[in-house]
Amino acid sequence: MKWTHDPGEPFPVLALNQNEARMLTEIIAQHARSNIRKKYEKYKDIHESGEATVRQQDLMFKYENQLKLIDNIILYSKQ
Secondary structure (H helix, E strand, O other), X not given: OEEEOOXXXXXXXXXXXXXXXXXXXXXXXXXXXXHHHHHHHHHHHHHHHOOOOHHHHHHHHHHHHHHHHHHHXXXXXXX
């Protein structure tokens, strides 16, 4: 694992080898995804009941976006 910074790029990039990427994907799939999924479901239920505040809706969208990112990482790692 190392940080690289290509000329002309505004931010450094984290480079992982295959083993590191596999381990990180397993951690994300097993632990982080379930925790975020619980939070998303909580705010989704509040939203669907019609009782959600703007803040609660924002949190629901935040967790929904995080789930999509995690799912994309998991999907990409299986290719």
